[in-house]
Structures are given as structure tokens and as C-alpha cells.
Amino acid sequence: MEKELIYKIPSIYRDDFRIHGYRFGSGEKTLCIIGSMRGNEYQQIYTCSQLVKTLKKLEQEGKLCEEKEVLVIPSLNPCSMNIEKRFWPTDNTDINRMFPGYTLGETTQRIAAGVFEKISAYKNGIQFPSFYMPGKFCPHVRMMKTGYENVEKARQFGLPYIVLKVPKPYDTTTLNYNWQVWETDAFSLYGTSTEQLDEESAQEIIRCILRFMEGNGILKEEVTTPLESKVFSDREMVSVRPHKSGIYKSMVSVQERVIKGQLLAYILDACEGEIIEELRAPVDGVVFFEHDKPLVYANTAVIKLLP
Amino acid sequence: MITSIASVPLPVDETLEIKKNRFVPEDGGNGRRISIVTGIHGDELEGQLVCYEVARKIRENPQKLLGTVDLYPALNPLGIDSITRGIPGFDLDMNRIFPGVPDGAMTEYLATRIVKDLVGSDLCLDIHASNIYLTELPQIRINELHKETLVPLAKEANVDFVWVHGANTVLESTLAHSMNSLGVPTLVAEMGVGMRLTPEYAKQLTDGIFRLMQRLHIWEKEEIQVKEPIISENPDEICYMNAPVSGLFLKKKKHGVIVEKGEEIGAILNPYTGEIMESITAPSKGLLFTIREYPVVDEGSLLARILKREVEA
Numbered sequence A: 001m002e003k004e005l006i007y008k009i010p011s012i013y014r015d016d017f018r019i020h021g022y023r024f025g026s027g028e029k030t031l032c033i034i035g036s037m038r039g040n041e042y043q044q045i046y047t048c049s050q051l052v053k054t055l056k057k058l059e060q061e062g063k064l065c066e067e068k069e070v071l072v073i074p075s076l077n078p079c080s081m082n083i084e085k086r087f088w089p090t091d092n093t094d095i096n097r098m099f100p101g102y103t104l105g106e107t108t109q110r111i112a113a114g115v116f117e118k119i120s121a122y123k124n125g126i127q128f129p130s131f132y133m134p135g136k137f138c139p140h141v142r143m144m145k146t147g148y149e150n151v152e153k154a155r156q157f158g159l160p161y162i163v164l165k166v167p168k169p170y171d172t173t174t175l176n177y178n179w180q181v182w183e184t185d186a187f188s189l190y191g192t193s194t195e196q197l198d199e200e201s202a203q204e205i206i207r208c209i210l211r212f213m214e215g216n217g218i219l220k221e222e223v224t225t226p227l228e229s230k231v232f233s234d235r236e237m238v239s240v241r242p243h244k245s246g247i248y249k250s251m252v253s254v255q256e257r258v259i260k261g262q263l264l265a266y267i268l269d270a271c272e273g274e275i276i277e278e279l280r281a282p283v284d285g286v287v288f289f290e291h292d293k294p295l296v297y298a299n300t301a302v303i304k305l306l307p
Numbered sequence B: 001m002i003t004s005i006a007s008v009p010l011p012v013d014e015t016l017e018i019k020k021n022r023f024v025p026e027d028g029g030n031g032r033r034i035s036i037v038t039g040i041h042g043d044e045l046e047g048q049l050v051c052y053e054v055a056r057k058i059r060e061n062p063q064k065l066l067g068t069v070d071l072y073p074a075l076n077p078l079g080i081d082s083i084t085r086g087i088p089g090f091d092l093d094m095n096r097i098f099p100g101v102p103d104g105a106m107t108e109y110l111a112t113r114i115v116k117d118l119v120g121s122d123l124c125l126d127i128h129a130s131n132i133y134l135t136e137l138p139q140i141r142i143n144e145l146h147k148e149t150l151v152p153l154a155k156e157a158n159v160d161f162v163w164v165h166g167a168n169t170v171l172e173s174t175l176a177h178s179m180n181s182l183g184v185p186t187l188v189a190e191m192g193v194g195m196r197l198t199p200e201y202a203k204q205l206t207d208g209i210f211r212l213m214q215r216l217h218i219w220e221k222e223e224i225q226v227k228e229p230i231i232s233e234n235p236d237e238i239c240y241m242n243a244p245v246s247g248l249f250l251k252k253k254k255h256g257v258i259v260e261k262g263e264e265i266g267a268i269l270n271p272y273t274g275e276i277m278e279s280i281t282a283p284s285k286g287l288l289f290t291i292r293e294y295p296v297v298d299e300g301s302l303l304a305r306i307l308k309r310e311v312e313a
Helices: A042-060 A105-117 A151-155 A171-172 A175-181 A199-215 B046-062 B077-079 B106-118 B146-156 B169-173 B173-181 B201-213
Strands: A001-010 A017-024 A027-037 A068-075 A124-127 A133-137 A140-144 A161-165 A187-190 A230-233 A238-240 A246-250 A263-268 A275-280 A285-291 A303-306 B002-010 B014-023 B034-037 B068-072 B123-128 B136-144 B161-167 B186-190 B228-230 B238-242 B247-251 B264-270 B276-280 B284-293 B302-307
Touching: A017 A042, A017 A105, A027 A042, A027 A199, A027 B034, A042 A068, A042 A199, A068 A124, A068 B186, A105 A175, A124 A175, A124 A199, A124 B238, A133 B173, A140 A175, A151 A187, A151 A199, A171 A175, A175 A187, A175 B068, A187 A199, A187 B046, A246 A285, B002 B106, B002 B264, B014 B046, B014 B077, B034 B046, B034 B201, B046 B068, B046 B123, B046 B186, B136 B146, B136 B173, B136 B201, B146 B161, B146 B173, B146 B186, B161 B264, B169 B173, B173 B186, B173 B276, B186 B201, B228 B276, B247 B276, B247 B284, B264 B284, B264 B302
Parallel strands: A027 A068, A027 A124, A124 A187, A140 A161, A161 A230, B034 B068, B034 B123, B123 B186, B136 B161, B161 B228
Antiparallel strands: A001 A017, A017 A068, A133 A285, A140 A187, A238 A303, A246 A263, A263 A275, A285 A303, B002 B014, B014 B068, B136 B186, B136 B284, B238 B302, B247 B264, B264 B276, B284 B302
16 A cells, blocks of 8 residues: 555645545556545545555455555545534635636635546546435435446445436536546445444445455455345435424434334424424335434425335 | 515524515506615625615605615525525525525525515616625626626626626526526626625615616616726636635735736735745736735635726726
């Protein structure tokens, strides 16, 4: 393994902004893995750090194919994470809305351009993103439906679900979308959480990546077992929304199977404690996403069910 | 009359309301309508003073009002009240969620209510104040898709500059794009700087609004002189200057002046060593219509924009 500097911006008031990567093997650029891009993606950087540790051990044991190059970048945004801010410290812009970047543009455009130059030639790209709404997910692979998406390859992860998302205009500046346009097979891997560490989920994601590496000849021997995935469009999900704002009290967990009419959550009056609304399942299905904040605004999609 | 156009109960003992003030003549008027909206970004306040000036002039001259004037000073009231650019609690730019979804999340619902309320206007003006980093010369920005309708209106808005720019995918989710797509001519004004008021710009744009109201037969004829704006439709005319290094930017030119090629616009300083890290010079002669106001810069931060053309300041 070699640690290398991917991008740097000198700073005057704090330490230089640095993005480091960890390179395994050399030769064919086979796989690039990006951890956190935002400052609150703790589970994403944690999962990536554990992956670096795992790959280091596999390399020492001689189990990695030396002719296939793997690059792991645990964080594209250490300076936001160090001050517990989600987006870029000075102007609140999102690096994942700046791809493919612009070398003469604003700061986050330059970061995106500098990183993309180093990662766009890889055959496969994996990213650990987070959702714009706070909540927990069923672990899944998410792909933009651009016409370039490689669903069969996504099955190699063996995650329970593969979600195909029809891109909206603002999605065209994400890493996943641009990787696909530049002919990288791109996959976004969602574990359960973002701001809380979940050991079980991190290990599951690592197992899935090892499975993918086996499928692509990066691992010399089999270390995992294959699993089946269900493929569906994000439009198939059924959202459950409260009509009232208040305290959100959940009665289910992600990955739980529920039946039509089952109680999913209560909304409580924040001052008087009374139940002001009961949320019930409109269909039979699996809890795919669940809001995980104590308060909720009316009409927020607090639960998404996969029928 | 002040009314609520959207109302959402918040979790703890508070209701979020977006309000407008409608001015109509006593006889109900001729049905023509202008809507003036501002405060989508909670840190941009220049539009507050414009709303005040428009309301004040109508109150002082009610006999001149022939149609309807709707003022929406705060489309993002929680943002204005908490010095937050986006929608607090969502970390979301409100001008990236239009036209919204009626049964969507709170923010998307609010967007639909705003759009619904603005439909029927003969003209909508969305007033912005750049952001906290940049100061702008009063200008109207127009997406080239709608330039045929909007440029003639922008010429009467009493701004210094009309910038017709190319269609950008992200701009599809702005209020102006949604309204123009629905057939409500909508101008976007940018002027001044975030978190501050520039009274002379408020007066300037207010005059432009009353001139537009005359054009729409909403205000009685009176003598209002407006500036003839510089109009730019060629993207190659706009020169962007970004910080080559991180440091402390000290501007040396005021926005609105003509700069010569090679003239110093500002410098990036090192407060630790007393050194000038970079002198920032104009790459070309032209009108300096944007200048950096917030001094701390990262490598890449926008410092200035110049319209590369022989114009008079």
C-alpha cells in the first residue's frame, strides 16, 4: 500500500487542505473507492478506514492481485469534518454538486476537478454517499439511470437491493453521474447510517466490496459468499408522511417487514405529550428508509416502504 | 391587506407563515398585477428596503394606484430571522426547489404555494443581493430562453446592467425559471451585498419598479427617469477573476468603475508576514460589475467579474 497526496490547497489560517489516497497494487486502474465528501459523513469515513485496514491485511497476506490497481480515498473533505460542518467551510457549497469540476473555477469546483482528474480513468468507481434527508436506510447499491448503468455488475456486491434513480437536473453534477459519463461503472453504496457509527453496517459494506473485488479479479481467492439482489426503481417506493408536525416516535426499524395497516410511528404534541397522529403502513412492504430525528415537520417523507 | 399565502405548523408551538401585502385601489383597479418578491435567501436583505420604499410610496400616493401590487418581503422568513441563507433545519437552498411538489416535504409544499400565488401576475420581480461575499452593481439577470420577453422589461428597471446568460441545468429549479416557464414574466434583480442595505440602490430599483408599473398601467403616469442599461448577451464578454492563493483580499477598486488592462483591482495579503502574496490585476479593460466584499479567500474564491467592453461607467 502506498499513501499518496491526491490534492492540496495551501491555507493561510489553518493547516493546508489535503486529500490523501491509499493505493494497492499497480497496473490496470480497476477500482476507485471514495469515502466521505461531506463533513458529517462519519459512517462513510469510518467504513472506508476499515476497508483500508482490511485491504492492507489482505495485501500483506498476498491475497490482492498486484496487476490490478485499487485507490481508496477515505475523505474528500477533511476540513469540513474537522469543524463538524456538512458543506465547504467558507461558502457552504457541496463538492458532490461540482463534478466534473473546473480547474480555474471556485474552490470546490477546483477540488472536484483535481480529484476527478485522478479518478476518472478507473474502470469501476464506488462512492459512500449520504441522503439529503436525515435517516436510516436498508443497505443498498444506488445507480443513476443514465443508460450507462451496469446493473449486472452491481449484483456482484450481493447487497439486498439495487435502486435505479432517474436523474434530476441537479444530479448531473454528482460524482456518480460524471463517472458514468466518463465510462466508469459507478456505484453508490448506502449503509444504514451517516452521523452515527454502525459497526455491523460498516462490516457488511466491506464484505460487499470484497465480493465485488472477487468478481473483478482483484482478490486472488474467494473470501465471501455470493448473495442475490432485488433491483427496483426509486419510484416504486411508497412514502409515508405525517399531516402534523411534532415529536416523531418510531415503532419500526429499517429492514423490518410490515403489513398494511400496521402502526409505523406516532406524532406527539411537543408540549402536551398527547398522540396527535398515528402513521400506518399503506401497503405491505419492507421499511427501506426511516427518518431518525426527534422532531418532524408535517409532510416529510418519514418512512419509505418497498412493497 | 396582509394575508398568509402558506402556513405550516412547526413541531413546537409555532406556525411558519409566508405573508404578502396586497395594495389595490379603492375601486378594485384594472386587474393588472405586479408581484415583488424577495428574501428567498435569508442573508440577502437589499430587497427589504425596496419593499419598504414601494409600500411607502403607494401609501403616500394611493390615488395613483391603478392596478394590484403584491409585496412578498420574506419568502424564507425563518432564514431571514436566523441570518441563514438557506431554509434552516434543511440546509437547503430555497431557490433550488421550485416549482415544488404539492404533496412533497414542507419546503416543496411551500414552493408550490408560492408559485400558485404568483400565477396571474403580469410581471414578477425577484430581488436578490448577491451573497455575503460579493457586491454587485444593480443588474437584471435573464436566462437566454426567455430573453425576447424579458429584455424589453429589464430595460425599464433602472438597473446599470442586464446580463443574459446561457441556460444552466441547475437554474431549472429556480423560482424565476419556474414562473417564466408558466408564462409569468419574471425578472431577477441582483444588487448590493448580503447582510447589508444600500439605500441608493433601493431608491434606484424602486424608481425602476414604478416605471415598470406605469408600463403595465398599474401606476399613473409621472416623470421617472431610468438608466439605459448595458446589455450583455455574449458569455465571452464576461471575465471571471478567481483567487490564485488563499489569504486576505483587500479590494482597491469599487464596483461600477471602468478598469484598464493591468490595473490593480486588489491584493491578497498575508497578515502573518506583512507580505503581498498576489496583486490582482484586470486581465482586460472593462466594467468592474462585481467585486469581492468578504476579505478571507480560499484559492479559487471569486474576486471580481469584468464586462470586457468599451462602456462608460
